[in-house]
Amino acid sequence: MTVQIAQRTLEDLGFADVLRALAHRCRTEPGRERALARPFLDGEEQVAEALELIAEARRLGQEQFSLPLGGVTDLRGALELASKGGMLEPRQLIASAQLLFAFVRTREALEERQHVVPRLAAISRRLPMLEQLAVRIDRSFEADGEISDRASPELREARDRVRGLHRRIKGWLEEKLHDESFLPKLRENYYTIRNGRYVVPVVSNYRGEVPGIVHNASQTGQTLFVEPEGLVGMGNDLAIAQSVVTEEERRILQELTNQLGRESAKVLEGIAAVAELDEVEAAAVLAGDLRAHAPEFSGVEDLALLRLRHPRLVLRDTEVVPNDVEMKGQARALVVSGPNAGGKTVTLTAVGLCALMLRSGLPIPAGEGSKMPLYRSVHSTVGDAQDLSQGLSTFSAHVVMLRDISLSVGKNSLVLIDEIAADTDPREGAAIAIAVLEELLTKGAVVLVTTHLEELKALAHLDPRFLNARVGFDAKKMAPTYKLQLGAAGASSAIEVASRMGLPGHICTRARDLAMNAGGALAKALAAAEEDRRKLQDELDRAKVAAEEAERLRAQLEEQKQQFERERKARLMRFNEEVAAASDQAALEVQELLKTLRAQSNEKAAADARAQLLQRAEEANQRAKAARAELFQVEAPPPAELRVGARVRHSGLNKDVEILEVHGDQVLVAAGIIKMRVPVSELSGSRAPKPKESKFPERNKQEQHLARAKAAAPEAVGATNYRCDIRGMRAEDALSEVESFLDRGMRSGEESALIIHGHGTGALRQAIRDYLAASPYIRMFRPGENHEGGDGVTVVALRA
Numbered sequence: 001m002t003v004q005i006a007q008r009t010l011e012d013l014g015f016a017d018v019l020r021a022l023a024h025r026c027r028t029e030p031g032r033e034r035a036l037a038r039p040f041l042d043g044e045e046q047v048a049e050a051l052e053l054i055a056e057a058r059r060l061g062q063e064q065f066s067l068p069l070g071g072v073t074d075l076r077g078a079l080e081l082a083s084k085g086g087m088l089e090p091r092q093l094i095a096s097a098q099l100l101f102a103f104v105r106t107r108e109a110l111e112e113r114q115h116v117v118p119r120l121a122a123i124s125r126r127l128p129m130l131e132q133l134a135v136r137i138d139r140s141f142e143a144d145g146e147i148s149d150r151a152s153p154e155l156r157e158a159r160d161r162v163r164g165l166h167r168r169i170k171g172w173l174e175e176k177l178h179d180e181s182f183l184p185k186l187r188e189n190y191y192t193i194r195n196g197r198y199v200v201p202v203v204s205n206y207r208g209e210v211p212g213i214v215h216n217a218s219q220t221g222q223t224l225f226v227e228p229e230g231l232v233g234m235g236n237d238l239a240i241a242q243s244v245v246t247e248e249e250r251r252i253l254q255e256l257t258n259q260l261g262r263e264s265a266k267v268l269e270g271i272a273a274v275a276e277l278d279e280v281e282a283a284a285v286l287a288g289d290l291r292a293h294a295p296e297f298s299g300v301e302d303l304a305l306l307r308l309r310h311p312r313l314v315l316r317d318t319e320v321v322p323n324d325v326e327m328k329g330q331a332r333a334l335v336v337s338g339p340n341a342g343g344k345t346v347t348l349t350a351v352g353l354c355a356l357m358l359r360s361g362l363p364i365p366a367g368e369g370s371k372m373p374l375y376r377s378v379h380s381t382v383g384d385a386q387d388l389s390q391g392l393s394t395f396s397a398h399v400v401m402l403r404d405i406s407l408s409v410g411k412n413s414l415v416l417i418d419e420i421a422a423d424t425d426p427r428e429g430a431a432i433a434i435a436v437l438e439e440l441l442t443k444g445a446v447v448l449v450t451t452h453l454e455e456l457k458a459l460a461h462l463d464p465r466f467l468n469a470r471v472g473f474d475a476k477k478m479a480p481t482y483k484l485q486l487g488a489a490g491a492s493s494a495i496e497v498a499s500r501m502g503l504p505g506h507i508c509t510r511a512r513d514l515a516m517n518a519g520g521a522l523a524k525a526l527a528a529a530e531e532d533r534r535k536l537q538d539e540l541d542r543a544k545v546a547a548e549e550a551e552r553l554r555a556q557l558e559e560q561k562q563q564f565e566r567e568r569k570a571r572l573m574r575f576n577e578e579v580a581a582a583s584d585q586a587a588l589e590v591q592e593l594l595k596t597l598r599a600q601s602n603e604k605a606a607a608d609a610r611a612q613l614l615q616r617a618e619e620a621n622q623r624a625k626a627a628r629a630e631l632f633q634v635e636a637p638p639p640a641e642l643r644v645g646a647r648v649r650h651s652g653l654n655k656d657v658e659i660l661e662v663h664g665d666q667v668l669v670a671a672g673i674i675k676m677r678v679p680v681s682e683l684s685g686s687r688a689p690k691p692k693e694s695k696f697p698e699r700n701k702q703e704q705h706l707a708r709a710k711a712a713a714p715e716a717v718g719a720t721n722y723r724c725d726i727r728g729m730r731a732e733d734a735l736s737e738v739e740s741f742l743d744r745g746m747r748s749g750e751e752s753a754l755i756i757h758g759h760g761t762g763a764l765r766q767a768i769r770d771y772l773a774a775s776p777y778i779r780m781f782r783p784g785e786n787h788e789g790g791d792g793v794t795v796v797a798l799r800a
Contacts, residue, residue, distance in 0.1 A: 004377035029074040031278030050361025056117040057284035071098030082261035100134035126273035128266035143789030199225040292363035295370040307367035310350040323484035338471035344450040380416040395423040411444030430455035457489035723754035
């Protein structure tokens with residue numbers, strides 16, 4: 001069934017802003033036109049196909065790949081002229097060659113990735129492969145747009161004749177300007193061109209002495225611009241030769257235009273395919289900017305938008321509070337209440353915009369796992385519908401909108417009503433609102449409505465088809481929170497909002513008294529519930545503060561405990577080290593004693609004394625070592641488990657080691673190339689995580705090289721008149737020519753140069769740039785800008 005979206009709905013929701021954002025991200029004019037006219041899709045299959053195309057484009061974006069659409073211009077008008085036998089200008093023909101090259105590049109790039117993006121590759125097959133025609137056109141023009149001598153042998157021959165005649169005429173004039181008898185008759189010693197003829201400035205008094213044709217005169221008449229008689233014949237020959245050149249240039253332009261015209265249907269189809277690809281890529285960029293996802297929609301009846309954000313607010317870089325909007329089971333109408341300026345209308349229009357975006361095949365700014373039906377029609381009434389031209393008041397116009405909506409909705413329709421029946425008596429307005437909502441639900445529509453009417457807030461307690469929601473209000477800050485809370489009705493907080501907006505305090509106080517005394521039972525109940533909620537929130541806030549303070553004290557005590565334990569272990573270690581030092585001193589004393597005993601030939605007594613002293617020294621060393629290990633265990637936690645491959649800390653080495661073998665209370669560990677057996681008591685938990693090994697080490701190296709290259713990238717260089725044209729040459733000959741060209745440039749002190757290689761297949765361009773990348777002459781190089789010849793030239797900066 002056809003999708004029905006009224007123009008009023010599109011204006012209410014601002015869907016044009018979404019389409020403009022999509023068009024802004026397109027890179028071609030046909031793509032922008034297609035984006036602005038993006039249609040609503042009829043069936044689930046079409047929507048799913050559109051979303052899959054965007055998903056493929058997002059995968060390309062994640063690989064940092066962008067479609068090679070450089071050089072694509074809108075040539076639809078020029079192609080129509082060419083197909084009718086007209087003649088295109090050089091700039092149009094050059095643009096057509098760029099377009100044909102872009103077709104080839106785009107198709108080849110997508111076909112290489114067709115296993116990843118099969119749908120985009122299928123679209124690219126509509127791009128015609130007219131590379132031969134593109135090369136023919138490209139070779140026919142210089143980088144500045146002038147027709148090249150290579151365009152035809154006849155043109156080269158005609159231009160050679162013109163150049164020869166120019167040289168002959170200039171030689172004749174140079175000879176005359178050095179003739180002492182001729183110079184006094186001239187106003188100044190130079191020659192110029194008037195009306196396409198070479199002339200000299202003759203003093204009018206010498207007119208009779210310089211025979212020839214007068215082509216012009218100065219304003220005073222004192223100077224006559226005369227073509228000397230001896231030049232007339234050569235001037236006539238030059239005019240004829242130039243006309244031959246002009247005619248040949250016209251013939252070449254017409255020939256190229258005719259060739260393009262014969263392929264115009266294919267080229268137009270290619271432009272249409274490029275526009276589609278451009279729009280899909282732009283939609284992928286827009287989805288990334290909105291952090292959008294494709295919701296589940298096939299066979300879905302429940303609405304569940306998770307972390308929903310308003311797309312227009314996100315596009316304005318406004319801070320947006322995400323909200324969950326859900327209607328499940330029997331719930332078919334969401335009644336949103338709460339303070340003014342609290343986000344009720346934002347929620348309403350966000351849901352509506354998502355419905356339109358999904359119908360047009362675009363991802364929506366909601367989280368993964370969201371669900372949304374494909375609504376057949378979307379109706380809205382948002383804002384003031386007053387129409388003075390028809391004599392309708394705000395309420396009358398609102399009722400007319402409700403009437404039209406109730407007559408046109410059906411099953412699977414989405415209806416969005418802002419402040420339903422608000423501009424009339426509240427009791428009668430509530431009755432009208434309830435009747436309208438019941439009618440809409442009976443017809444199978446899904447409804448979102450904002451209201452301040454108490455009777456509508458009470459519907460959720462009486463009818464399971466209705467679900468309450470409210471936007472929050474911070475009574476402390478006297479400001480809305482913009483957070484949607486499902487399952488609860490909200491007070492309007494109108495007096496608080498008025499106070500925040502500057503209404504005098506005594507007026508607000510009086511208004512509160514009147515509201516409490518005059519309000520209905522539901523209003524008082526809501527006010528009491530809100531007051532209870534505020535008190536509970538205050539208590540919760542105080543409890544959070546107390547919990548945070550308790551956690552801070554606990555952490556402080558834990559730190560003090562650990563500090564005390566470290567100090568205790570350190571004192572113990574110092575004591576044991578002092579004992580070990582004393583033992584060492586005692587050993588020295590015993591050695592001296594042994595010398596004395598040996599001298600007395602009491603060998604047995606000396607051996608016993610030495611053994612006892614060494615034993616005491618070893619015991620002291622073991623105590624010091626155990627103390628150091630104990631202190632180490634305090635500062636670092638014990639290992640989680642002793643297993644082969646685990647990393648642990650060794651107290652003696654004070655570094656991480658890897659466990660190779662485990663044998664009871666002894667383990668074999670490796671520290672680099674060193675392996676040793678150590679007791680378990682000397683090990684503790686690792687103080688640093690095990691370094692992660694990249695799955696793609698070569699990629700990391702590549703990224704590091706790229707980063708260093710970017711950091712060292714030199715400044716850009718401008719174009720220059722020092723240029724070398726190698727189009728049509730073989731790569732080997734072209735490289736030789738470029739090398740000689742750069743040699744001359746270095747000797748003459750040139751700072752930059754321009755190498756013209758054309759577009760072609762790209763092989764010559766790549767060979768030249770590979771050579772430049774390795775050349776010691778080159779400081780940097782870059783492709784040409786559009787006005788310099790685009791990718792058909794390379795601009796080079798020479799080293800000083």
